[in-house]
Amino acid sequence: MAADLLTIASSGARAAKAALDVTANNISNASSEGYVRRSVTVTELGVNSVSTSPTEINLAGVRVASVVRNxxxxxxxxxxxxxxxxxxxxxxxxxxxxxxxxxxxxxxxxxxxxxxxxxxxxxxxxxxxxxxxxxxxxxxxxxxxxxxxxxxxxxxxxxxxxxxxxxxxxxxxxxxxxxxxxxxxxxxxxxxxxxxxxxxxxxxxxxxxxxxxxxxxxxxxxxxxxxxxxxxxxxxxxxxxxxxxxxxxxxxxxxxxxxxxxxxxxxxxxxxxxxxxxxxxxxxxxxxxxxxxxxxxxxxxxxxxxxxxxxxxxxxxxxxxxxxxxxxxxxxxxxxxxxxxxxxxxxxxxxxxxxxxxxxxxxxxxxxxxxxxxxxxxxxxxxxxxxxxxxxxxxxxxxxxxxxxxGVDLDQEAVHLLRYQQAFQASGRVMQVASDIFNTILGIK
Incomplete structure (x- = not known):
């Protein structure tokens, strides 16, 4: 079955949360000796389509692939x-x-x-x-x-x-x-x-x-x-x-x-x-x-x-x-x-x-x-x-x-912090919209 909005939005929220954690870790360790800046790599998450078209792939959001040392x-x-x-x-x-x-x-x-x-x-x-x-x-x-x-x-x-x-x-x-x-x-x-x-x-x-x-x-x-x-x-x-x-x-x-x-x-x-x-x-x-x-x-x-x-x-x-x-x-x-x-x-x-x-x-x-x-x-x-x-x-x-x-550039990390925060909020908003749509559908008589 086709991927739904809730799945896509929840995967985006998880990825944004992981990126926020890594960014916060970079900022807190900016002056730590030997610390190497981390970044999160994400990949598209695909799922099989309906049984009548088993080879068709639908995108179902993203997943965190790894935390990379730069x-x-x-x-x-x-x-x-x-x-x-x-x-x-x-x-x-x-x-x-x-x-x-x-x-x-x-x-x-x-x-x-x-x-x-x-x-x-x-x-x-x-x-x-x-x-x-x-x-x-x-x-x-x-x-x-x-x-x-x-x-x-x-x-x-x-x-x-x-x-x-x-x-x-x-x-x-x-x-x-x-x-x-x-x-x-x-x-x-x-x-x-x-x-x-x-x-x-x-x-x-x-x-x-x-x-x-x-x-x-x-x-x-x-x-x-x-x-x-x-x-x-x-x-x-x-x-x-x-x-x-x-x-x-x-x-x-x-x-x-x-x-x-x-x-x-x-x-x-x-x-x-x-x-x-x-x-x-x-x-x-x-x-x-x-x-x-x-x-x-x-x-x-x-x-x-x-x-x-x-x-x-x-x-x-x-x-x-x-x-x-x-x-x-x-x-x-x-x-x-x-x-x-x-x-x-x-x-x-x-x-x-x-x-x-x-x-x-x-x-x-x-x-x-x-x-x-x-x-x-x-x-x-x-x-x-x-x-x-x-x-x-x-x-x-x-x-x-x-x-x-x-090294950790605090200015760049601040930009990333804002970017991932907005991505997290956007994913949350998508989940809210999906919930509203489903509630509306369920309320149709």
Whole structure:
């Protein structure tokens, strides 16, 4: 039999009510992190005609086909990829800036220059007690500055490693949660409200995971995701209800490496990669600083052994240690500075050995080496900052493109709210008209 007005109107009311519910849900979750805008898709509802024409179809209103999440998987993948690159660059720049601050703010360069200046002043009167004491104190200050710089760099490294370990813990927590979401998605009914909520949760977890490391994804039935590290050929992070375990190992030089289920893993993007790169630069800076401190120690102590001190004794070492962290001034007074040539008498005004010491330091050029270290770090910071800003701009553009599709526009939702409300009222009016018609027919005598 032909479809009646009441059937058509009631189906329209149900569809309008479902659309109103979805619109209201969009509005209430407009600022919720990870929420993807929903929309209702409806299809025409057809019924068979009378038995004499079984193939004839009459329209009998509409039905709600599904609730659709307005998210493009390609755009989501681009947001994750560009976001991982931006996170790597940002983490690396932050680490490099901390290294730069640790080296510059402690004033190693100035302390080296001041020590050399004190030696130059001593040339004017090699027996002057105040000038000799100044050399020792400037040397002590220089050694202390090296110690402080090494300690500051150690603190930077500790901070980076702590953040990296926190990132590893976060990755393991996310992969475990993704595995649980996969299991729930596999059991959820298609296009249900529970499934759409799980899909939102899945996408948010994937976004958080990509902030720590670069990932590739593939999606199966019901939205179940398989995640690999790096590209699609990389080791598996999540498959079905199983998540792999990421671990971090610290080398003797402070650099870090990663394993995935006890197998070596390479992380090329994400915050973990940025921190690893910053720690590599930190290890290089530590090596350069240790080499510089060792050069100063060896140069000064070698020159000391070639001359005699103020008491006419063979010069002894002024510094101890092998690097920046343990460098120390061991002379107790200015008399220990060996200014005179070997064989000179006590209180000699001969400055031959002092001149040799100054020449050796000039040839070693520790101030120039320190300036090179500072310039290298500053150049790295400047270059990486440009890269970070460019990658951040690309990532921002990808997010804007996704937000335009998946985000909630309150103005547009207000229009939809009015539209579906009017559709609901119209369906109600149709039912009222149908009721009036039937009552009129029934009242005919």
């Amino acid at each position: 998210a493009d998987t390609f755009r989501q993948s681009e947001v994750r990829r560009t976001g991982a690159d931006a996170a790597r660059a940002d983490a690396e720049v932050q680490g490099l800036e901390n290294i730069e601050a640790a080296v510059e703010q402690t004033g190693v360069y100035d302390s080296i220059v001041n020590f050399e200046a004190a030696l130059q002043q001593l040339v004017s009167d090699p027996t002057d007690g105040a000038l000799r004491a100044s050399v020792v104190e400037q040397g002590r200050s220089m050694a202390d500055t090296f110690n402080v710089t090494a300690s500051s760099l150690q603190a930077v490294g500790d901070g980076l490693r702590f953040e990296a370990q926190s990132g590893v813990d976060s990755v393991n927590s996310i992969t475990a949660e993704l595995a649980r979401v996969n299991l729930r998605l596999a059991r959820s009914s298609d296009a249900s409200s529970d499934q759409t909520a799980l899909l939102d949760q899945r996408d948010l977890l994937l976004q958080n995971l990509s902030d720590q490391m670069g990932i590739s994804t593939s999606f199966g039935t019901n939205g179940v995701v398989t995640v690999t590290l790096g590209d699609s050929s990389g080791p598996t992070l999540v498959t079905g209800g199983t998540g792999s375990t990421l671990a971090m190992t610290t080398a003797s030089d402070g650099t870090i490496s990663f394993t995935l289920d006890n197998a070596a893993a390479t992380i090329d993007s994400g915050a973990l990669a940025g921190k690893s790169q910053a720690l590599t630069q930190l290890a290089t800076t530590n090596d350069q600083l240790d080499a510089l401190a060792a050069k100063i120690i060896d140069t000064v102590n070698a020159a000391q052994a070639s001359g005699v001190d103020l008491d006419g004794n063979t010069g002894t070492a002024l510094f101890s240690g092998t690097g920046a962290a343990d460098m120390a001034m061991i002379a107790t007074g200015g008399d220990a500075v060996a200014t005179a040539a070997a064989g000179s008498a006590a209180n000699s005004r001969d400055a031959t050995n002092l001149t040799a010491l100054r020449d050796a330091l000039s040839s070693a050029d520790p101030a120039g080496d320190m300036n090179t270290i500072l310039f290298g770090i500053s150049s790295a910071v400047a270059g990486r900052t440009l890269t970070r800003d460019a990658l951040a701009s690309i990532a921002s553009s990808a997010k804007v493109a996704l937000q335009a599709q998946a």
